Amino acid sequence: QKEVEQDPGPLSVPEGAIVSLNCTYSNSAFQYFMWYRQYSRKGPELLMYTYSSGNKEDGRFTAQVDKSSKYISLFIRDSQPSDSATYLCAMSTGANSKLTFGKGITLSVRP
Amino acid sequence: GAGVSQSPSNKVTEKGKDVELRCDPISGHTALYWYRQSLGQGLEFLIYFQGNSAPDKSGLPSDRFSAERTGGSVSTLTIQRTQQEDSAVYLCASSLYNTIYFGEGSWLTVV
Numbered sequence: 001q002k003e004v005e006q007d008p009g010p011l012s013v014p015e016g017a018i019v020s021l022n023c024t025y026s027n028s029a030f031q032y033f034m035w036y037r038q039y040s041r042k043g044p045e046l047l048m049y050t051y052s053s054g055n056k057e058d059g060r061f062t063a064q065v066d067k068s069s070k071y072i073s074l075f076i077r078d079s080q081p082s083d084s085a086t087y088l089c090a091m092s093t094g095a096n097s098k099l100t101f102g103k104g105i106t107l108s109v110r111p
Numbered sequence: 112g113a114g115v116s117q118s119p120s121n122k123v124t125e126k127g128k129d130v131e132l133r134c135d136p137i138s139g140h141t142a143l144y145w146y147r148q149s150l151g152q153g154l155e156f157l158i159y160f161q162g163n164s165a166p167d168k169s170g171l172p173s174d175r176f177s178a179e180r181t182g183g184s185v186s187t188l189t190i191q192r193t194q195q196e197d198s199a200v201y202l203c204a205s206s207l208y209n210t211i212y213f214g215e216g217s218w219l220t221v222v
Contacts, residue, residue, distance in 0.1 A: 006153075032209060043115075043202055043213035044154070051209075088153060095209035096142045096161060098170075103153035 003027050006089055006102030014110050019076040023089035023102045026070065030091040033065050034099070035074045038086045047087075048074060079109045113137065115214035117203050123220045124193055132188045132217045136205030143186050144204040144211065145178055154202065160186065193221045 006023045013019055021035075032051055036044035048063040050056045050072075056063045062075040072091075076083055086106045090099040116135040124130050136143050145157040156170035160180045171177070175194075180186040190197055200216040
């Protein structure tokens with residue numbers, strides 16, 4: 001079993017839809033949880049950062065962490081074509097520790 | 112401000128040749144990471160430098176891969192006797208506290 005599993009996709013939604021992206025993990029030592037967005041031929045860009053369990057909201061984006069279920073989610077409200085990208089979940093055991101990534105899911109938002 | 116800078120951005124090399132990839136982290140960042148991303152795959156951890164501590168080399172796939180970080184700043188990832196399976200994007204990242212920033216990557220193609 002991989003340490004971090006992410007739905008493989010791809011995912012295609014119409015503009016304005018609510019998007020739900022999910023990852024599960026097996027290592028209970030993970031404390032820091034991140035979502036990165038990666039556009040084609042670009043480096044990953046940090047979208048959301050959460051420490052331990054709970055929710056965090058930033059504009060149209062909400063990150064949720066459920067440590068008891070070892071499950072994290074990213075919700076995108078009112079999705080836009082500009083949200084079309086690959087989304088990667090990542091997590092670590094410490095603040096400056098190495099990140100372990102999911103494989104990423106490619107999202108396409110149709111106008 | 113300046114982000115993580117990587118060079119070359121693209122490199123085509125012949126099988127069996129050595130390559131060097133360079134990373135200039137964000138000024139003042141103490142942690143530096145190298146990751147590899149192959150087509151359709153997530154980010155694979157290679158090596159992690161933190162301050163003056165011994166690097167975490169646990170992700171290096173073989174002894175053909177090595178990395179050094181000089182003066183706590185610039186890092187070079189060296190791949191000796193390149194193989195076709197080394198073709199990938201090599202991503203460098205740096206952090207100071209708990210936010211990890213990535214460069215745009217070095218796209219390596221071994222022919």
